[in-house]
Amino acid sequence: MSEEIKAAAQAALGRLEALSGKAGADRVRGLDVRAGTITLVLAPPGAEDDAAALRSAVENTLGAIEGVARVRVIFEAERSAAPSRAKAPKPAAPVQPPARVIIAVGSGKGGVGKSTIAANLAGACARLGLKTGLADADIYGPSAPRLFGLTDAPGLRKTDAGIQPLTAHGVKLVSMGFLVGERDPVIWRGPMVTGAIRQFLTEVDWAGGEGPLDVLIIDMPPGTGDAQLAIAQGIPITGAVIVSTPQTIALDDAKKAMALFERTAIPVLGMVENMSFFLCPHCGEGTEIFGRGGARAEAELMGIPFLGEIPLHPSLREASDAGRLVALEDGPLAGAFERAARAMLETAETANRPAPEIVFEG
Numbered sequence: 001m002s003e004e005i006k007a008a009a010q011a012a013l014g015r016l017e018a019l020s021g022k023a024g025a026d027r028v029r030g031l032d033v034r035a036g037t038i039t040l041v042l043a044p045p046g047a048e049d050d051a052a053a054l055r056s057a058v059e060n061t062l063g064a065i066e067g068v069a070r071v072r073v074i075f076e077a078e079r080s081a082a083p084s085r086a087k088a089p090k091p092a093a094p095v096q097p098p099a100r101v102i103i104a105v106g107s108g109k110g111g112v113g114k115s116t117i118a119a120n121l122a123g124a125c126a127r128l129g130l131k132t133g134l135a136d137a138d139i140y141g142p143s144a145p146r147l148f149g150l151t152d153a154p155g156l157r158k159t160d161a162g163i164q165p166l167t168a169h170g171v172k173l174v175s176m177g178f179l180v181g182e183r184d185p186v187i188w189r190g191p192m193v194t195g196a197i198r199q200f201l202t203e204v205d206w207a208g209g210e211g212p213l214d215v216l217i218i219d220m221p222p223g224t225g226d227a228q229l230a231i232a233q234g235i236p237i238t239g240a241v242i243v244s245t246p247q248t249i250a251l252d253d254a255k256k257a258m259a260l261f262e263r264t265a266i267p268v269l270g271m272v273e274n275m276s277f278f279l280c281p282h283c284g285e286g287t288e289i290f291g292r293g294g295a296r297a298e299a300e301l302m303g304i305p306f307l308g309e310i311p312l313h314p315s316l317r318e319a320s321d322a323g324r325l326v327a328l329e330d331g332p333l334a335g336a337f338e339r340a341a342r343a344m345l346e347t348a349e350t351a352n353r354p355a356p357e358i359v360f361e362g
Helices: 001-015 020-026 053-063 114-127 189-204 226-232 248-263 293-300 316-320 333-353
Strands: 028-034 035-040 072-075 099-106 132-136 155-157 162-164 166-168 172-173 215-219 239-245 268-277 306-312
Touching: 001 028, 001 035, 001 053, 020 028, 035 053, 035 189, 035 306, 053 072, 072 189, 099 114, 099 226, 099 248, 099 333, 114 132, 114 172, 114 215, 114 239, 114 268, 114 316, 114 333, 155 239, 155 316, 189 226, 239 293, 239 333, 248 293, 268 293, 268 333, 293 306, 306 333, 316 333
Parallel strands: 035 072, 099 215, 099 239, 132 172, 132 215, 239 268, 268 306
Antiparallel strands: 028 035, 155 162, 166 172
């Protein structure tokens, strides 16, 4: 079915004046069909192009194909031209922040529980009464649908106001997991991934008529490549939280994530140590399976705050698999997440505070 839709889409695109002929065909950089969703990647629009009109024409044309439920149009980012002495570049238009505080949660590698930590930090912020959103920017391995109990969600909808986030547990959400099937891999090249991330960062209607968010948590993809740079340079991020387990092998990659944020002038708000110890559900005693205190020691060495320890406990796994946030429940885990969230927000407020002005008298 997907191949039939793809063939019909290619034929329909050829009938559009802007995309007809060899020159028009060269503008099409990628075409993907997944679960009734067509994703079209186009070359950067020219100076005389009406990008909005082209997007609308493509969406209307492809949306009329039988079996198509959604059409996504992504324009590649324009490559920067070589600097010219004759003409100074125009300053970039300021990006309107979607939230008062924007926090990226990263780890440098997968498998340390970063997405679970990000989701529960968002839940803890919502529990504190803050208008909270979470952008699941892990395009290849989106976890938000499972963590928030939205695996059967119908998908994201786009209106004139922008992409409409879904809501669960008091948190507004966007995720690539809402656009592809649960078992469908995202087989995209770099430009398609960075284009999707830019849309999640700049085209989502987070306000929804209720005003800007108080807090937006960005669940960063693991690693330090193009996707991470697209996020770091896409919107004004208040600061970053680094998640690591206590082992040295995890801390080695956490240092790389810290270096990425430092090189993109994003303050590191602190570190969270996940799986600090196993908290026995029967006797309540802790067992340091992976060691303990590695992230705390690294934070002290780097001169950044240590935001807290999250213990390993069966209830965290059970809640995550069931689509619940343990941060919204009662018990030691909820307390740990609330303390970490409060420490994170307090540090973020300090990072946002302007430097004192020094006045010389005389």
